[in-house]
Amino acid sequence: RALFRYFLTNDVRVFFYHGENDLDYGLVPKLLNAIHVSVFVAIGFFYFISKEIKSKFDYCASALLFGFILLLSSKNIILVVILLSLIHFFYFSKSSHKLRLRNLIVFSLLVLLVFSYSTIKNRLAYEFQAHTKKSLSANVLEGIPKNVHFVSVKEAWQNKTFTPNDYFPGTAFRVYQFRIFTELISEYNVFFTGFGLNASYPKIEEKATQYNLYKGSDVDPGYQNKNFHNQYIQVFAELGVFGFIILIIILLINLKNAFKTKDFVHFAFAILMISLFLTESFLWRQRGVVFFTLFYCLFNSNVSKKIE
Incomplete structure (x- = not known):
């Protein structure tokens, strides 16, 4: 499929990852x-x-x-x-x-x-505070425009608010999700019961509004509808500690x-x-x-x- 699309478009993106949507470039469709x-x-x-x-x-x-x-x-x-x-x-x-x-x-x-302990320690410290689009884990939004602010891991954990111009690389976004998970468990007192199956989504959206994250549009998805992107946290949030x-x-x-x-x-x-x-x-x-x-x-x- 990728070879066929390459001959049609002459674009090497057809060989990698998945596209922004099912009709876009990528080795597999976005839905897959x-x-x-x-x-x-x-x-x-x-x-x-x-x-x-x-x-x-x-x-x-x-x-x-x-x-x-x-x-x-x-x-x-x-x-x-x-x-x-x-x-x-x-x-x-x-x-x-x-x-x-x-x-x-x-x-x-x-x-x-x-x-190499000191080198590893310094590298991790740099990654924690750096404003970079590179990430250890997959990004949750594709097709990011130019001149956006890349949120560091430190900012994802500490910032009291964000702006629609803030973009979360994969690792930073997962740190932010873990942060709001701890807040939700504390605020709603659901440590033992969880919110229920798929009932965490409205709470995630509430937090996205509270922190002023980019919400996207009808054609451009934002952060408010994303799940925790971590199975351990997802289970804890929805099914509780048990x-x-x-x-x-x-x-x-x-x-x-x-x-x-x-x-x-x-x-x-x-x-x-x-x-x-x-x-x-x-x-x-x-x-x-x-x-x-x-x-x-x-x-x-x-x-x-x-x-x-």
């Missing part, structure tokens, strides 16, 4: 969501690289799927996929048993961490069973879900809850049989 597709593709990628005996087709499929993950441009998923690929190579693959590099690698990483605890238990059981079975695809699925929930309300979308429920049940049924 590039981050969600990245997760689906990642599971396929890990299936192929984890096969003990690989054919030429397996290598080609792995390369194609990894390229697709890069083009979808979800920084969070790309980082996790690379990390999991390294874990597979050094701990799960046959070569990991032949190459006795594990202790050397761990030692080297520890040494690098010790020597719903949050249940979600954590579900994820821990999944991770525990992945270690038990030593099934790398199961392990990759567990880590992907834990990281994805930090930046997306994945289970509050139909494709998300269907995908998670299906694979969770498939991986965690008959765990003892898998071990045998």
